[in-house]
């Protein structure tokens with residue numbers, strides 16, 4: 001397996017435009033590369049791994065999807081990377097390949113709180129303020145609380161603000177509230193607030209040592225997952241739900 005990792009982003013390159021319509025998928029890309037001299041590859045797959053730009057082995061070529069809009073010059077370099085006879089040739093090709101800027105897809109737009117859930121969101125917002133005073137010296141920022149009807153396996157989620165200006169937020173699963181009740185939902189809110197605290201105090205957002213220590217301090221379970229019983233009186237019986245680890249927040 002030969003892989004080409006991305007190293008730098010700031011290399012400039014000569015763009016050679018030939019006016020051909022850009023390939024739209026892996027097959028079209030393979031077709032295009034064959035026109036440019038690729039012979040050793042039987043299959044082509046598009047990837048999204050941000051670190052690996054191009055890799056090949058066993059007749060398969062994997063290319064980051066960001067290369068679909070690459071210039072002819074860059075596509076030729078991919079061919080040379082695979083087929084090149086000399087090391088120097090392949091090296092030069094690598095430089096051209098990694099210089100191609102990858103445009104990552106914009107993140108999916110966050111959904112909004114359903115109109116009927118606004119009241120719950122507001123109530124949780126009040127609790128956010130209360131918990132903030134009680135456990136964080138009132139130092140946490142006010143963040144919007146969103147009720148998600150999509151979240152099924154996760155109870156809650158803290159999202160840090162993004163460099164493009166989207167604010168931080170806490171999302172709480174509506175089905176969690178319905179299945180497990182208000183007390184458990186408040187527990188989840190506090191869990192997410194510990195992630196918020198991690199974020200705002202420069203800790204990594206995870207379930208590591210800083211999370212565990214703070215979770216104990218504020219009186220919640222210091223774990224990524226919680227196993228919860230469905231609240232009594234509901235038809236589903238004793239259903240359990242795990243909280244997902246790490247990024248879920």
Ligand SMILES: [Zn+2]
Nearest residue numbers: 191224248249
């Ligand atoms: Zn968490």
